[in-house]
Amino acid sequence: MLDVDVIADPAAAVVALDPVRSRLLAELTEPASAAALATRVGITRQKVNYHLRALEQHQLVAVAGERKWGGLKERLLVATASSYVVAPGALGAAAADPARSRDRLSASYLIALSARAVQEVGDLWREARAKDKRLATLSLDATVRFRSAADRADFTRELSEAVTTLVARYHDDTAPGGRAHRVVLAAYPQPRDQEDA
Numbered sequence: 001m002l003d004v005d006v007i008a009d010p011a012a013a014v015v016a017l018d019p020v021r022s023r024l025l026a027e028l029t030e031p032a033s034a035a036a037l038a039t040r041v042g043i044t045r046q047k048v049n050y051h052l053r054a055l056e057q058h059q060l061v062a063v064a065g066e067r068k069w070g071g072l073k074e075r076l077l078v079a080t081a082s083s084y085v086v087a088p089g090a091l092g093a094a095a096a097d098p099a100r101s102r103d104r105l106s107a108s109y110l111i112a113l114s115a116r117a118v119q120e121v122g123d124l125w126r127e128a129r130a131k132d133k134r135l136a137t138l139s140l141d142a143t144v145r146f147r148s149a150a151d152r153a154d155f156t157r158e159l160s161e162a163v164t165t166l167v168a169r170y171h172d173d174t175a176p177g178g179r180a181h182r183v184v185l186a187a188y189p190q191p192r193d194q195e196d197a
Contacts, residue, residue, distance in 0.1 A: 001080065001081060002080065003082050004082065004085060005080060005083075006085050006086075006087045006119075006122025006125070007084050007087060007090065008119075009090065015058050016084055016086070018051070020041070021051050025055065025061070028077060028078050029078075031064035033074045033076055033077075034048045034077075052077055056077070060079065060080055060084075064078040087122050088119050089119050096111060097116070114184075114186070117182070117184055163183065163185060167183070
């Protein structure tokens, strides 16, 4: 089971976003039968089976085994990931695109950049998994509490200069076999309910 998977297919996104099916996905972090799920979620086994077939058709759940129960064989299913993200590309032409934003300091630009990262990394990761390879990535996550707006502006300037210097030092358009990597840095106010966490 993957920690997180990116749903790129619009039809799979529709299936996963159904409230009953998303509840079933959340319940399937461990293998379970339709009968066990029906008891947990409070709907009939037949309806659970209907929803499980839709999830299975879109590779959101997989068979984890079988067990005999009475005179019957019961399939055990498990979600293919612990959690899911819908790729912006599932929205087609309506997907977020940073190229459509003029204000590089706006929240909409940051959201579009983040959406592009989800789309691109999701596609690259899917390709890497199909080839049984790892995908080289780097993620940094930090919290900084500024004393003032002036300190925030100074931090922004210094960070921009540092990144520009590093990019200039390591970027080589002529490197044979070299591979371009995207670097996206973002800063936004931490939600108040997470400030003391």
